[in-house]
Amino acid sequence: MEGATIHGDSTMTLGDITFQTASYKLSPAQAAFFKTQTGIHDDEDLKRHILEVQAKAYKAAPYPCIHRFGFLRLNLSNFAVYEHILKLGRERSDAVLLDIGCCFGVDARKAAADGFPAKNIIASDVVEEFLQLSHELFKTTPASYPGSLLPGDIFDPEFLSIATPSVDVFPAPAIDLSSLKSLSPLHGRVSAINAIAFFHLFNEEKQLYIARALAGLLSAQPGSVICGLDNGAVEKGTITNNLSGVEYQGFAHSPESWSSLWDGEVFEKGTVKVETKLAEIPIDDKGHLMTMMMWSVTRL
Template identity: 85%
Template sequence: MRLVICFWPSVPTVDTSLYNLSPAQAAFFKTQTGIDNDEDLKKHILEVQAKAYKVAPYPCIHGFGFLQLNLSKFPVYEHILQLGRERPNAVLLDIGCCFGVDARKAAADGFPAKNIVASDVVNEFLQLSHELFKTTPASYPGCLLPGDAFDPEFLSIVAPSDDISPAPAIDLSSLKSLNPLHGRISAINAIAFFHLFNEEKQLHVARALAGLLSAQPGSVICGFDTGALEKGIVTANLSGVEYQTFSHSPETWLSLWDGEVFEKGTVKVETELVEIPVFDTRHLMMRWSVTRL
């Protein structure tokens, strides 16, 4: 799994030599796009990447991190797919989704696409999602919803729901914001999202996402962010560019969710620190999930 940090202090030029699909990625994108030839697929992806990099030159675009099938590698992924199969009207939110690749993968693996919301602050990414996957709003039933998670008109903070009754069906295609989904979402994918923000904003977005999560046992939020043995600012070098992120430790991440965001004892928080290669260095990352009990 690769690191996806979506900002640069300065902007490097595109390096197409970084393009390298794994067998699983190649099989997925060939099936989704209908492009069977490796070189034709590469040409198609590079064309979409070039358009995205002009809009927002993020490291996840530069290093092709947007092509990663991240969520499907998580231990909690099968549980999320099970929610989609077995829980009536279960909704999956892919927040900070970029092109919504995790959302598309979940749909391909059986989570009902009509019950998936992929959201990003960069609307052009959502438009390019259709270009990448060769779909249209008419042909793909998933909801691609642009919006700013810090805009209360789009996502306000409410107390976590305590209503465990089944949620009624909702037409996601009519959504203009995430607020109608308070207390209704069964699973939230927030991979490479929290580490974009400072400590104060991480708490804000944690409370905002908690208000969306269903109170039904098994509802889950998961993510993968820069981690640390002790919380604080982490400085690292990415492709010759120095950047800083605020990173929680497993202990502070647990206490944030279990006791500050949610009432203590009402969620199970699981964390795992892992070292991953990023270009020519290694970075400490934290894989995590928060599950309602």
């Protein structure tokens, strides 16, 4: 496959890429999860199934995360805030979990498997084919999986309009997520938002736009949380990264600039708790590292 792809505001040349199954590797936790979810317990059969879905997804949108099997990661369940999110699902009758920029919605499926009510989970991506392939990957149908899969562009105000963060701490009436055609009806209703590997696809201006858009969705009830994992830097600015020989540039916030964006610019200062952590994370089996920032924004 030849050519270039633009993912958000990050540009990269993919060149002549041949899928290499050597990069396919499931951790014990991933293997157990996908075997349980798909009902495919033979390792080679599972690998064949995943490769078939991967090929269809790459044809729909040739993103590096598809080529490098990034869509198989159980990212959210590795966050310290994950148990808190599951607790919100258990204790709030109106709790809604939004998985934004979800690809196949693997984090959403994992949360459902771990007890967050699936009917209260909505996974959204701009690539509609990814959502269709979610059912193929997990061998489900809209009838068998009660979670909602909603395609849409977060920059389209018809899909999600900007709203001032809610100050109403009273629980909102339940809403049928399966009936939604856009995210705007969820203003002030969402208890938890998973935005892992989403913000860093865009430039600084668009990251602020997304933050405002998601803030308008978040419930004012204390403990409501937005979390993510993105490219980070000691000082905010343009960074250059290399993914398996593919070089791209993008914008990265520092912990300080990210905290001030949420606490004081997006939300009224002092009304949220922002936690950030920079870490050097391996991105391949050759020892290449990437500076990433794990973060969460919790309403007080």
